[in-house]
Amino acid sequence: MDISPLALPFPALAPIAGVRIGTASVPYKRWTRDCVTLVELAEGTVVAGLTTQSKCPSPEVELCRTKLPGGQARGLIVNAGNSNAFTGMAGRQAAEAQAARVAERLGCSADRVFSASTGVIGVPLPVDLALAGVDQAHARLGQADFLAACHSIGTTDTFPKAATSSAMIGGARVTLNGIVKGSGMIAPDMATMLGFIFTDAVVSPALWQQMLRAAVATTFNCITVDSDTSTSDTVLAFATGAAGHAMLASMDDPGADALAAALADLCRQLAILVVRDGEGAQKLIEVTVTGAVDDGSAHRVAMSIANSPLLKTAIAGGDANWGRVVMAVGKAGEPAERDLLSIRFGDTLVAQAGGVVPGYDEAPVAAHLDGQEVRLTVDLGLGPGRARVWTCDLTHGYISINADYRS
Amino acid sequence: MDISPLALPFPALAPIAGVRIGTASVPYKRWTRDCVTLVELAEGTVVAGLTTQSKCPSPEVELCRTKLPGGQARGLIVNAGNSNAFTGMAGRQAAEAQAARVAERLGCSADRVFSASTGVIGVPLPVDLALAGVDQAHARLGQADFLAACHSIGTTDTFPKAATSSAMIGGARVTLNGIVKGSGMIAPDMATMLGFIFTDAVVSPALWQQMLRAAVATTFNCITVDSDTSTSDTVLAFATGAAGHAMLASMDDPGADALAAALADLCRQLAILVVRDGEGAQKLIEVTVTGAVDDGSAHRVAMSIANSPLLKTAIAGGDANWGRVVMAVGKAGEPAERDLLSIRFGDTLVAQAGGVVPGYDEAPVAAHLDGQEVRLTVDLGLGPGRARVWTCDLTHGYISINADYRS
Structure with a gap:
């Protein structure tokens, strides 16, 4: 290995x-x-x-x-x-x-x-x-x-x-x-x-x-x-x-x-x-959620994002697929308002007020995603709740470790 | 594709x-x-x-x-x-x-x-x-x-x-x-x-x-x-x-x-x-849970199994890794008693009463897992609740579709 x-x-x-x-x-x-x-x-x-x-x-x-x-x-x-x-x-x-x-x-x-x-x-x-x-x-x-x-x-x-x-x-x-x-x-x-x-x-x-x-x-x-x-x-x-x-x-x-x-x-x-040292990890992903109704809600939204296979594969591929962040927020079952949501990759504001930011430039986001440490921040715009969680990307390495190798 | x-x-x-x-x-x-x-x-x-x-x-x-x-x-x-x-x-x-x-x-x-x-x-x-x-x-x-x-x-x-x-x-x-x-x-x-x-x-x-x-x-x-x-x-x-x-x-x-x-x-x-037609699917997996306290509980346990990346990669690899079924039952947060649990792959009883069955023969299970349609049955031994759900295995194909391809 x-x-x-x-x-x-x-x-x-x-x-x-x-x-x-x-x-x-x-x-x-x-x-x-x-x-x-x-x-x-x-x-x-x-x-x-x-x-x-x-x-x-x-x-x-x-x-x-x-x-x-x-x-x-x-x-x-x-x-x-x-x-x-x-x-x-x-x-x-x-x-x-x-x-x-x-x-x-x-x-x-x-x-x-x-x-x-x-x-x-x-x-x-x-x-x-x-x-x-x-x-x-x-x-x-x-x-x-x-x-x-x-x-x-x-x-x-x-x-x-x-x-x-x-x-x-x-x-x-x-x-x-x-x-x-x-x-x-x-x-x-x-x-x-x-x-x-x-x-x-x-x-x-x-x-x-x-x-x-x-x-x-x-x-x-x-x-x-x-x-x-x-x-x-x-x-x-x-x-x-x-x-x-x-x-x-x-x-x-x-x-x-x-x-x-x-x-x-x-x-x-x-x-x-x-x-x-997550199986197959190529990138460390820090997910921060702010603006939730309370800290517990923020934690559940953050874990929904951090557990999304679609988001984790997108980051593995260097794809700033913030639509998958919206999806993961939406499926968490926690209070969220599409039109109050904002999303950052690294320091770059990507989406807010229910849509992509005007004049969105993907270049700085792509550069951030090229690195080994990816920061993703979601503000729900509802309250004081916040949480931070860590995950890794989902790669061919994870599949190989868990499927190709038969213990 | x-x-x-x-x-x-x-x-x-x-x-x-x-x-x-x-x-x-x-x-x-x-x-x-x-x-x-x-x-x-x-x-x-x-x-x-x-x-x-x-x-x-x-x-x-x-x-x-x-x-x-x-x-x-x-x-x-x-x-x-x-x-x-x-x-x-x-x-x-x-x-x-x-x-x-x-x-x-x-x-x-x-x-x-x-x-x-x-x-x-x-x-x-x-x-x-x-x-x-x-x-x-x-x-x-x-x-x-x-x-x-x-x-x-x-x-x-x-x-x-x-x-x-x-x-x-x-x-x-x-x-x-x-x-x-x-x-x-x-x-x-x-x-x-x-x-x-x-x-x-x-x-x-x-x-x-x-x-x-x-x-x-x-x-x-x-x-x-x-x-x-x-x-x-x-x-x-x-x-x-x-x-x-x-x-x-x-x-x-x-x-x-x-x-x-x-x-x-x-x-x-x-x-x-x-x-x-699930992304990357090579096998169709039918998960049946019986013996739960009620149908809702059975559904949540079945979905916990069906969503487990470790179980889905094991089945992709043809690995009768029933330990991962135990894990997925355990993490579901629903009433479950380790020592009442039984697990079947296809028609073969693999584990019951808190451990593998005596004289467990993996050959028929391996043959079942070689097919395109895998049936997994878990009995919780607690009550009348039952549910059936369907999923597919998790393969390199899923990663390729969602990470390697940049839209």
Whole structure:
């Protein structure tokens, strides 16, 4: 698989105190690369998380949901190459056995071990391989860095995706690192495929969950590659507390704003990276909707645009087909008035007041569409609602990955 | 453009008394073929219709909505190559001027002339060409048959699409003929792109509208090519009354059941023809959902499956990827229980009770997927709700038509 033309260089990531990573290779698929990732988290680590809204979630997702209210984590185990979704009792037992093995190795309760799996649906996770992966990765704890973890959690990803941010809290600099995988079946309805965030901040479980929920709402929940929502979407955020500042327990505490902003910034970076590695993506498309009756309505219109195959193929072809934007606004089912609508490609106003602008010059629009980053702005002219979402174009590459290749 | 591999032969269509057709060639695009279609309808013709739910409809759609409550028609004018949608006041005035010219030629009121246009969005219909088209088509009234009309209303269609059905009413055989065009931007939310139905039955406007609404609900509103809903979707049904049987005014009248059934049969044939000519289609996919909590829920689950790019590309590739069916059920947001779900490809049970069936043999499924007509059945195991929808696979052809070709 060629690397996405929208790939970004891997960032420099500082270690996070209290986080140790080990990876392992087991043959879930015929891969030779590592595909099991174990993260040991220091005693006292706080966890927040969000999972898919799918009605058919994987057992790993169900286990996360069960354990998240406890707010405490000591371990994370991630399998790539097998999502273990729709595998009935066998899959559930495999996920539980693997978490129990992690708990045994780390000397903690299994309800502090979080699991995630990604890959083919419908094949129970082979429990012998899953346990061997834990043992091997545990023996190698501390030998892997975030880059190795990125590679180890990936499936059809074409480049490793990570981001970092930081905040000053009570005189201490705290670091947030995140890793994420894509890259198809991406229309998260709580989180993207798999995203893991690590920080040394000191924060209560309730506040950390509140911050994560707010950050995800405008980032991971605002991306779409293909409108298909995974059975395994999971974002987990771990705070080891190693930075040693005073515990943040409320948004009123000094430094809480800074941590929330750093978390939102990190999530935004990670979410856009997922789109940059969308299957077949050649262009990153940012869709901004303003003037909707409220923010929710703006979000639904923006997602209608971002999920339109006709618009996404037009942009793939460099075609400033704003008629397809009108179509996508019209089909969203949200309040919209044709004669109040205006549309911009890049900085160029293309259409307004129910028609194309007088003397419309396509040249600057064509130049904008020739680039790798396309901005599309729609103003509905009705109210204060606004939203921004990200998607990619729809290309022959998407078809080739999903149709020509038979797994 | 190659003819769709799913094309069916053009059916033999009897003439309908009270219907005269003329076509004309005007240069809306650089086509040499006819692209203006005029239909003269006998005095007393009754009309029913349904139009797009788009919030940004074309002026033609708005004019139809205004005139439909009158229930009477004398003329139909159809332009292909220019949808006249999102063209502001200029487009509205062009549509009104063209209808007025038709009324003048036919010697009737303009509120009995129905209009439809299809093609590029955002370019006002050139009024001089639109009027010349009316004059030319009027001079040729009676020279065109339904096949010629099919060609004349088409855009990216690769084959002419028509169907016929009949019913015995009060000793008289009534005929219903329908013509339809596709073939992208198809996820009708009242009607497909453009569909026109003609019959010699004698029926009241209110009953005819009631019959059409019921027929469309399970036919045109149950197809999707690409999940994109057009700004111009219109289905109009004209009943000339020439068959001379006693007027049907209620579903309790003898023969009303037969007419309703014939209309539903006709709409089903036409709707499936649109999918058979879906952009890039190589396979026709019938999705049946049973066991939902109610029919509406079943429909939403079926459409979630039928709109999934991942499932549609898998079927294009002959891949029995039932995990993607699980995904599409899960994302629909409707009541579903993973462990009650069962999935069939063709006649083969593939998955049930939360996992693949024991001893699953992919060979008969692969053979079924090799064919041009794929049947997919999902039982949710919850209740009596059921729905059936039709779609096509998602192929390189779709991308080529919509991205590689720049209009």
